[in-house]
Amino acid sequence: GESVGLHLPTLSVQEGDNSIINCAYSNSASDYFIWYKQESGKGPQFIIDIRSNMDKRQGQRVTVLLNKTVKHLSLQIAATQPGDSAVYFCAENGRRDDKIIFGKGTRLHILP
C-alpha cells in the first residue's frame, strides 16, 4: 500500500494493551471533531465523532475525549488488536470557514 506519511509519529503498542492517540487541534471555534482510521491501500474510515458540547463519547472499544480548554483530542482504543494497525487522523470542522481540517496522523503499530 501507499505510504501515508514518511515522517508520521508512530505509536507502538503490545497486542491486548490499550492505545491512546493524541491530537492537538488548532481552531477554538471548531465544534465538531472526528477520528478516522486509514489502513494501507484504503481510504480513511470513520471511527467516532464528538461535538463540542460533550467531553467524552464512547463507541465499541473506542473512546474519544475532548478537552476544549487546551484544545486537545484523544482516541483511546481498548484491548488493541492486530486489525487496529493503521494511521489515525483527527479532524476538526474549523467553523470559521466551514472546512474540515485533518491532522497529520499517527501510525499505530501493534506488537505481537
Place this chain on the structure above:
Amino acid sequence: KAGVTQTPRYLIKTRGQQVTLSCSPISGHRSVSWYQQTPGQGLQFLFEYFSETQRNKGNFPGRFSGRQFSNSRSEMNVSTLELGDSALYLCASSLTGADTGELFFGEGSRLTVL
C-alpha cells in the same frame, strides 16, 4: 448499499498533461468533497460540492477544478500537471456536508506525474 467509488484507481501522466478523476457518492448523499493526500502534507481539502454547487474551496491553484452532476457524481480535473501533483486523490461523500457529518471515503485515485 454501495460505497463511494472512485475511478481510475491508478494512473500515470506526464508533466503538462491534464487528468480527470471521477467519484460516485453513496446513494442519497448530496455532498462530495475532494482531498489530496501526500506524505509531506497529509490530507488537504480541495473543494466540496453540494447539489451541483461548489460550497467551499481549499487553497489550491486554479489548475484544480471540479464539478458535480445532477446525480451527485463528481469529477475533478487537474490541468497542466506538475510533478508535485503526484498524490492520492480521495473523494468523500456525506449526507449533511463535509463539515457537519461523517465522511465516507472512496479508496482513492493514485496519480503519478512523470
